[in-house]
Amino acid sequence: MNDFMRPKIKINSLLMFIGLHLFCMGLLGCDKSSQQQQSEKTSSTTPIDIIAADLVAVKQGYLQQKTTFTGSIQAVNHTSIQSQVSATVLQVSADVGQMVNKGQLLVQLNNQDNAARLAQAKANLAAAEAQATLDRSLMDRKKRLFDQGFIAKLEWEQSQVEYKAQLENVKAQQANVDIAAKAAQDAVIRSPISGYVTSRQVNVGQTIAMGQTLFDIVDPSQLEIKANLAASDQGKIAVGQKINFRIQGNPTLFPAQISRISPVADTVSRNIEFFARPQTSLKQLSIGAFVEGEIIQQGNIEGQLIPLASVQDVQKNPFVWVVRDNKIQRVNIDVLQLDQQQELALVKGLHADDQISLVKFTPQQQDRSVHIEK
Numbered sequence: 001m002n003d004f005m006r007p008k009i010k011i012n013s014l015l016m017f018i019g020l021h022l023f024c025m026g027l028l029g030c031d032k033s034s035q036q037q038q039s040e041k042t043s044s045t046t047p048i049d050i051i052a053a054d055l056v057a058v059k060q061g062y063l064q065q066k067t068t069f070t071g072s073i074q075a076v077n078h079t080s081i082q083s084q085v086s087a088t089v090l091q092v093s094a095d096v097g098q099m100v101n102k103g104q105l106l107v108q109l110n111n112q113d114n115a116a117r118l119a120q121a122k123a124n125l126a127a128a129e130a131q132a133t134l135d136r137s138l139m140d141r142k143k144r145l146f147d148q149g150f151i152a153k154l155e156w157e158q159s160q161v162e163y164k165a166q167l168e169n170v171k172a173q174q175a176n177v178d179i180a181a182k183a184a185q186d187a188v189i190r191s192p193i194s195g196y197v198t199s200r201q202v203n204v205g206q207t208i209a210m211g212q213t214l215f216d217i218v219d220p221s222q223l224e225i226k227a228n229l230a231a232s233d234q235g236k237i238a239v240g241q242k243i244n245f246r247i248q249g250n251p252t253l254f255p256a257q258i259s260r261i262s263p264v265a266d267t268v269s270r271n272i273e274f275f276a277r278p279q280t281s282l283k284q285l286s287i288g289a290f291v292e293g294e295i296i297q298q299g300n301i302e303g304q305l306i307p308l309a310s311v312q313d314v315q316k317n318p319f320v321w322v323v324r325d326n327k328i329q330r331v332n333i334d335v336l337q338l339d340q341q342q343e344l345a346l347v348k349g350l351h352a353d354d355q356i357s358l359v360k361f362t363p364q365q366q367d368r369s370v371h372i373e374k
Contacts, residue, residue: 047371048328048361055323055355055372061305063337063346065297067236071227073247073286077193077219082211084186087111089206096200100191100217107202107214111187118180125173132170135163196221198287224283225256225291228271237295243276245293247286255279256293303336303346310356311345318347323355326345328368330361337339 091108094100139159146156199216202208225245229237241258255278261274310320313331319332333349350356 027211035251047369049371049373052372052374054358056307058350058354059305062302064338066294067233068294069227069229070292071210071225073223073289074226075218075220075287076222079192079217080213081215082213083208089202089204092202092204102191104191106191107189108275109187111184114183114187118184121176121180125177128173132166135166139163173287193219204287225276228273231265231270231272232270237274242296243293245291248290301336302373303348304350306345306347306356308343308345310358321357321361323370326369328365328370330363330366
C-alpha cells in the first residue's frame with residue numbers, strides 16, 4: 001500500500017469510531033428517557049398517603065355575626081373641680097391617688113374679704129329688719145288713731161306704703177347676705193362625689209383664678225366603655241345589645257351591654273359614639289385603658305364550617321384541598337365569615353361528604369388517588 005493512502009485509512013477509522021460512540025450515546029439517552037417516562041407514569045398512579053388526622057369532615061353550622069370596635073374604659077361618675085372665686089390658697093387637704101368622700105374638705109382659700117362683706121351684709125339686714133318692725137308699729141298706731149278719727153285717712157295710708165317699702169328693703173338686704181355667704185362658702189372647696197383624686201393642680205400659697213381647675217376625681221365603683229363605630233355601621237348597634245371586649249394587655253374576654261348611643265355622628269371622624277356597661281367587675285386601674293371588642297349581632301349566617309387553616313388564598317381566590325371520590329381535588333369556595341378567635345371559616349361550595357385536607361398539595365397532585373392511613 002502506498003504511503004499516501006495511510007492517512008485516509010486513519011481518518012476513516014476515526015470517523016467510524018466517533019459515529020459508533022454517538023450511536024451508543026443515543027441508545028443510552030433513549031433508555032434513560034424511557035426509564036424517566038416509566039417512573040413518572042408509575043409516580044402518577046401511586047396513591048398519595050394521607051394521615052386520617054389531617055382530614056376534617058365538613059360540618060353545617062353558623063358563626064355569630066360580629067362588628068369590631070375600639071374604645072376606652074372610663075368612670076361613670078367623674079368630675080373636675082374648679083374655683084368659683086379668685087383667691088390665695090391657704091390649705092390643700094388631698095393629693096393624687098387619695099380616696100376622698102363626698103363633702104370632704106379639699107382646699108381652703110383666703111376669704112377675709114368675703115367674710116367682711118358677709119358681716120356687713122348681715123348688719124344691713126338687721127338694720128332693715130329693725131326699721132321694718134318700727135314701721136309696722138307706726139302703721140298699727142296710726143290705724144287706731146284713724147279709727148278714732150284723730151288723723152286723716154291719707155296719713156294712715158302713707159304709713160302702710162312706708163311699711164311695705166321697708167319689707168322690700170329687707171328682701172334686698174337678705175339677697176345681699178345670700179350673695180356674700182355664697183362667696184364666703186366658695187372659699188371652702190369640698191368634694192362633690194366620693195372617689196379617687198386623679199389630678200391635682202393647686203398648691204399652698206398659689207393665687208388661683210376664677211374657673212381654674214384644681215382637682216379631677218373619679219368614682220371607680222361604676223365603670224363603662226366609651227367606644228366609636230363607623231356611621232355606616234349604625235344599623236348594627238342598639239341599646240341592650242351584647243358585646244365582648246378585651247382590655248389592652250389582658251387576654252381575658254369580658255362581656256358587656258350597650259347602655260346608650262349618641263344620636264349624632266362626629267362631624268370630623270364621622271363616627272358614632274356609644275357606651276356599654278361591663279357585666280363583670282373590673283379593677284379600678286383599668287380606667288383609661290384601651291379596649292377592643294366585638295358587637296354581637298342578633299342574626300346568624302348559616303353555612304359550612306371548616307378550619308381556617310385549611311383555606312388557601314383567603315383574600316383573593318379562596319380554595320381548599322379536599323378528598324372527593326377518593327381523589328385529591330382543588331375546590332374553590334365562597335368565604336362568608338371568618339372567626340379568628342375560634343380559627344374557623346364559614347363557607348359555601350363544598351359537598352357534604354367532602355373531607356377537608358389540612359395538608360397543602362401542588363397542582364401536579366390534583367386528581368391523584370389517595371390512601372388514608374388510620
